[in-house]
Amino acid sequence: MEFQPGEEKGKDGRKIIKVKKEDLLSTLESLKKKGFNHLSLITGVDRKDYIEVVYHLHSFESNEYVVVKTVTYNSKVPSVTHLWKSADWDEREEYDLMGIEFEGHPDLRRLFLPQNWVGHPLRKDYNMKNVQYINMDEDGEDYATFDPGDGW
Amino acid sequence: MSEWVELNMGPQHPSTHGVLRLKIKVEGEIVREVEPVIGYLHRNAEKLCENTFFCDNLLYFDRMDYVGAPGMEVGYLEAAEKLLGVPPPERAIWIRTIMAELSRIASHLVWLGAYGLDLGMLTPFFYAFDLREKIMTIFVEASGSRLLTNYCSIGGVYQDFNEKIVQEIEDFINIAPSKIEELNSLFVKNDIFISRTKGIGYMSKEVAIDYGVTGPMLRASGVEYDVRKAEPYLAYSKVNFEIPVSSKGDNLARFLVRIEEMRQSVKIISQAIKKLPDGPFFNPKAKKSMMIRMRGEGEVYARTEASKGEFGVYIVGDGGVKPYRVRVRSPSLKNLSVLREIGKNVMIADLVAISGTTDLVFGEIDR
Incomplete structure (x- = not known):
C-alpha cells in the first residue's frame, strides 16, 4: 500500500496525521507549539520494505490526542529529543530493538x-x-x- | 578541585526493587550524576507477542507489572477487543473495574511496605502485607492464582463472581479504610519519615511533563491528569471518585497522593459492587473454540491508568490470527528516566528515598 500524506481517523477514533519524513520535524514542532507537551510513545513498525514511525502526542491543557505517522526507507529519522526529553529513552529503545537510527540524538546507545x-x-x-x-x-x-x- | 568517584549501586542492592543498576558519580557523599542501567530482566515481550495468538498474549501482560496483574490485563484487552471487535458484556466491564481497582490497591500496598523498608522502617511492611493478603484471597477465589491471575480474557472474564467473592469484597471494603488510616499514621506520625521525605526529591511540573512522567508522580507535581477521567474506559464514567493532586512535588507529596488514591479506589469498589449488573459475563462471540481463530486488522492504541501511570498498548494487526506488532508504553520506564534529573545533587541516602517513590517494577520496565 502506497503511503499518502494526509489526515484520517483511526479504528480507535484517534486523529492520525500522516506526513513525509522531510516534514516530520516541522509538523511536530508546530504541534508542540499548539500545546501537545506530552510525547507519550514512539513506535516503529517493520513493514519489510519500509519502517513506519508512529508518535503519540497528548495535550494536558486541552485533553486532545493526536497520532503522527511517517515512513522511512533507510531506517533513519530525525530525533525529537530537543522537543521532548521523554523521546530520549524511547528513541534508544527503538534503536535497540527495531534498528531505527535517530539522527541528532545526543547519546544513541542500546537501552536493554x-x-x-x-x-x-x-x-x-x-x-x-x-x-x-x-x-x-x-x-x-x-x-x-x-x-x-x-x-x- | 574536588574528586569524583564512580560507583555502582545494584543490580543486587536491596533498595533497588529488583534489578535496577545505578551508575552514580559521587563527590564525598553527594551524588553529582546518576545514570540508570536497565535490561537485566529483558524478555522482549513485544516480540513474543508477535508469535502467539491474541488470546495467549494476555500471559505476557500478566508478567509485566506482577504486583498488579489485573490492571495490565485490562490495558491489553482494551486494545485487543477493539481490534478484534468483541466487546465485553456489561457485567464483565464492572467485574474488570473491581479487579483493576483491587490490583491498584495491592500494588500501592506493596510499594508502601517496600518504601518503609527503603527508609529503614520494618513494621509498616507487615501491616501493608496483612491488608494485601485480603486482596490476594479475593484473587485466589476468583482466578485460582495470587499474583499472575490471568483472570480477564478476550470478550469477558474467566469466571463469574460468585456469592463468596462478593462477600469477601464487601468484607474488604469494611476493613480497608481503617487499615489504610492505620498505615498512614504509622508513616506520617513518624518524625524520621517526615524529615526524610519532606522537601526531598523535588520535581517541578515542567520537568515531569517534559520527561513524560505519568501517574501518582505526575499528580504529586501538580498536574491533574488521570486517564480514568481524561479518557474514561471500563465503568469509570459511571462511578464517583476524585483525583488527588498535590503541588508540592516532593517525596512526601508522592506518598500522600498514593495513600489518597487507595482511599478513592475503595470508594470506587464499594460503588461498583452495589451497581454490579446481572447478565452474561462472557461475549458468546469469543467462546473457547473460537479463541484461536479470531483475526484482527488495522491498528488500535488504548491507554489505561495502571497503578504506576498511563499504560498504553498499541496493536497492529495484518488480518492474521497473531498480532503483527505490539508496542507497550510502560509508565515505570518514563518514571525512572526522570531519576537522572531529580537524583542529582542529593545525598546517597536520599537517592534511595527518591528512587523508592518512583514505584519501580522491573517486569514492566524491561518487558
Missing part, C-alpha cells in the same frame, strides 16, 4: 541489550534461532557472544 548485540530483534528478518549469550567482562559491563562456553 548489551552494546555489541548483533541484529535488532523486532525486525521481521531477525533470526531467532541464532542464540546469543550474555556475559560480564572484568569491568562489570555486559557483552553478547555466540559462544556458550565463553566467560568466567
Whole structure:
C-alpha cells in the first residue's frame, strides 16, 4: 500500500496525521507549539520494505490526542529529543530493538541489550534461532557472544 | 578541585526493587550524576507477542507489572477487543473495574511496605502485607492464582463472581479504610519519615511533563491528569471518585497522593459492587473454540491508568490470527528516566528515598 500524506481517523477514533519524513520535524514542532507537551510513545513498525514511525502526542491543557505517522526507507529519522526529553529513552529503545537510527540524538546507545548485540530483534528478518549469550567482562559491563562456553 | 568517584549501586542492592543498576558519580557523599542501567530482566515481550495468538498474549501482560496483574490485563484487552471487535458484556466491564481497582490497591500496598523498608522502617511492611493478603484471597477465589491471575480474557472474564467473592469484597471494603488510616499514621506520625521525605526529591511540573512522567508522580507535581477521567474506559464514567493532586512535588507529596488514591479506589469498589449488573459475563462471540481463530486488522492504541501511570498498548494487526506488532508504553520506564534529573545533587541516602517513590517494577520496565 502506497503511503499518502494526509489526515484520517483511526479504528480507535484517534486523529492520525500522516506526513513525509522531510516534514516530520516541522509538523511536530508546530504541534508542540499548539500545546501537545506530552510525547507519550514512539513506535516503529517493520513493514519489510519500509519502517513506519508512529508518535503519540497528548495535550494536558486541552485533553486532545493526536497520532503522527511517517515512513522511512533507510531506517533513519530525525530525533525529537530537543522537543521532548521523554523521546530520549524511547528513541534508544527503538534503536535497540527495531534498528531505527535517530539522527541528532545526543547519546544513541542500546537501552536493554548489551552494546555489541548483533541484529535488532523486532525486525521481521531477525533470526531467532541464532542464540546469543550474555556475559560480564572484568569491568562489570555486559557483552553478547555466540559462544556458550565463553566467560568466567 | 574536588574528586569524583564512580560507583555502582545494584543490580543486587536491596533498595533497588529488583534489578535496577545505578551508575552514580559521587563527590564525598553527594551524588553529582546518576545514570540508570536497565535490561537485566529483558524478555522482549513485544516480540513474543508477535508469535502467539491474541488470546495467549494476555500471559505476557500478566508478567509485566506482577504486583498488579489485573490492571495490565485490562490495558491489553482494551486494545485487543477493539481490534478484534468483541466487546465485553456489561457485567464483565464492572467485574474488570473491581479487579483493576483491587490490583491498584495491592500494588500501592506493596510499594508502601517496600518504601518503609527503603527508609529503614520494618513494621509498616507487615501491616501493608496483612491488608494485601485480603486482596490476594479475593484473587485466589476468583482466578485460582495470587499474583499472575490471568483472570480477564478476550470478550469477558474467566469466571463469574460468585456469592463468596462478593462477600469477601464487601468484607474488604469494611476493613480497608481503617487499615489504610492505620498505615498512614504509622508513616506520617513518624518524625524520621517526615524529615526524610519532606522537601526531598523535588520535581517541578515542567520537568515531569517534559520527561513524560505519568501517574501518582505526575499528580504529586501538580498536574491533574488521570486517564480514568481524561479518557474514561471500563465503568469509570459511571462511578464517583476524585483525583488527588498535590503541588508540592516532593517525596512526601508522592506518598500522600498514593495513600489518597487507595482511599478513592475503595470508594470506587464499594460503588461498583452495589451497581454490579446481572447478565452474561462472557461475549458468546469469543467462546473457547473460537479463541484461536479470531483475526484482527488495522491498528488500535488504548491507554489505561495502571497503578504506576498511563499504560498504553498499541496493536497492529495484518488480518492474521497473531498480532503483527505490539508496542507497550510502560509508565515505570518514563518514571525512572526522570531519576537522572531529580537524583542529582542529593545525598546517597536520599537517592534511595527518591528512587523508592518512583514505584519501580522491573517486569514492566524491561518487558
